[in-house]
């Protein structure tokens with residue numbers, strides 16, 4: 001099977017085979033980024049625009065590096081300093097970037113559906129770098145890649161996703177990716193951040209972290225997204241930490257080789273104790289490195305590259 005899509009917008013609409021193409025291509029790029037010379041000419045002459053209308057460190061920098069490693073020219077546009085501040089619409093902004101011959105628009109936006117909106121209106125490749133609480137598809141690919149790299153397979157592994165599920169685009173994309181590849185996924189969080197309707201996505205739901213930790217192969221902790229919450233979802237941060245924070249005490253319930261993951265940015269001392277975030281079971285920084293390989297793979301495939309050619 002070959003990659004045929006113009007855009008990379010979500011995980012929900014991708015088949016298992018398409019996910020495997022991205023993962024296999026990222027595997028090849030993981031080797032390339034560890035060489036002394038990390039650059040390949042695949043996107044020479046192409047231009048990528050990073051259009052980030054929300055803060056980002058990992059995603060923004062890794063997309064920029066990914067495009068540069070593929071020899072594309074890269075331009076960054078942020079809300080501050082752009083004509084968004086003068087009231088220019090997203091559509092007009094994107095059409096102007098396309099008029100400047102952008103081949104890729106990589107967009108992070110607070111509105112769910114923003115990337116799809118542009119993809120339907122532009123000839124350029126559109127990549128979703130996170131849209132509201134909808135999806136963060138390259139995060140899911142790098143999370144899935146990391147699990148496959150560390151555990152050998154994804155199928156049959158038990159993955160906990162813990163915390164602010166309701167407002168998390170990472171959770172939604174991870175659920176689609178991991179379940180399509182055969183993992184058992186259990187969501188864990190307070191009722192206010194984890195409504196029962198998530199069961200419809202084919203996952204388990206529990207509000208009792210301690211009961212599921214012993215069977216977990218992976219514990220993926222999510223940040224509380226205060227910026228998306230209109231009211232407090234729990235009485236106090238201290239109460240949240242005591243019930244859902246991964247402490248050293250709670251970690252004793254886990255399998256010795258459990259993988260600890262977090263998409264970042266971490267709230268140290270809230271969703272995870274600092275010592276565990278930096279400890280032997282943590283693959284948090286390896287996720288970041290894998291994000292570069294995954295984003296190179298996505299840009300390469302959208303541009304017509306095939307993994308056999310690497």
Ligand code: CP
Pocket residue numbers: 055056057058059060130139263264265
């Ligand atoms: N994981 C993630 O999306 O991090 P950034 O917000 O820093 O890009």
